[in-house]
Amino acid sequence: MIKVNDLSKRFGRLEVLKSVSLDFHTSKSYAMIGPNGSGKTTLIKCILGMVLPDSGEIKVADKSIANDWTYRHQIGYMPQIGRYPDQMKIGQLFEMIRDLRGDASNLDEELIKEFRLNQMKDKRLHTLSGGTRQKVSAALAFLFNPRILILDEPTAGLDPIAVETLKAKILLEKNKERLFLITSHIMSDLDELSSHVIYLEEGKVLFNDSLDLLKEETREVKLGRAIATIMKRNLTQTLTA
């Protein structure tokens, strides 16, 4: 579904992505893990066409995304920090995005209902707390039944009830031939939600395989410990090298 081929990007002197190649398939959910500044968000922004890579290519559904924008009909994106026009109301925001995307049939308003966003539709976006903003972002990402869902730290800042609601929603949608790409620093969440793990460090992919294989290889039961083992292994490798 998404093919990333030899992708490189630098911001000034900083090399953020170093020839990253990845394949993402439908009906799977990928957990993207890595320390802060390892290039996770940059990779996501490249897939969304917000950041343009220096070299390499990205294909979505076998079509290159360079100079294309229609492919974003297939993507729902929940940003790490949802930033919205200050003066707009919640209701207006949903209406505007619906108006712009045009694909109004077959809307998935479950999260709007679950998060009770309809009751606050007259609230202006700059008055919202960080958590409510996250709820708005999540509801927007799921609204159009996209085949690809990219969630950048979806559970950060949400209250425990909302986290469970969102997780339940993700698990429900996982069975519907969708592709999930989730980044998070909360390993227990990823353990529940994902089937594949991509470990990124300093712009390089260090591990890319199924969750079960990772656990088997590191002989750990929990994702958090398994990742810690990998990180330690890399550290000792670089120290001895």
Next chain:
Amino acid sequence: MIKIAKYVMYDILRNRFVMLYTVFLLVVTLSMFSLDNDPGKATLSLLNIILLVVPLVSIIFTTIHFFNSYEFIELLLAQPVNRKTIFFAEFIAIAFALSCAFVIGVALPMLLINFTDSTLYLVLAGLLLTFVFVALAFGASVSTRDKAKAIGVTLLFWFYFTLIYDGLILYVIYSFSDYPLEKVTLALVSLNPIDLARIIILLKLDLSALMGYTGAFYKNFFGSSLGITYSLLLLVAWTLVPLILAMRKFVRKDI
């Protein structure tokens, strides 16, 4: 594009700046005409104020608005919307809002008080100046991520075109006064949109003698109508070139 421009317009109208600008222009226009009984003189005084204020307001407002709508642009970029569409929608909305302010603030009262040909050209020149400086401000805004830097650069544009450039021309004319400079000054004037706008009105008001040497020569060289057409076309070019450069930069920008 119109759809997005509509939402940008909505955002612009919510903040009162454009309304204040309209009222300011209205007050200036009315006071100029009530202070001076000679409409020609009043138009001239008004021209001088417009040539300073319109570029300044256009350039500052555009830059601030662009950076304030960064969230909006970010939001749209995750949706299936073309980047060029976003860019032109922003331009159209801002240019349209400022043009409305200018039409209501200057054109409307002038039409009611005294309507002549020169009124029409004053309005036309004012609108074109608005477009030029909105386009220039877009160029500065897409080139940097730093709002303060962008405002600094746009202010520099303004100082350059209103003050520094005239000084430079005077300097050139003064130091090379032994040579025939008519064509050189003509070319130099074309490089400054504010001078072009001034020329349009002065040629129309038949006050080109006030512009001294260059004005007289300009009039002589072109005759009124050709000179005006030439200046108008150049002002359009002054809008399109920065706008297209800014658009190309925006399409390749990392958000």
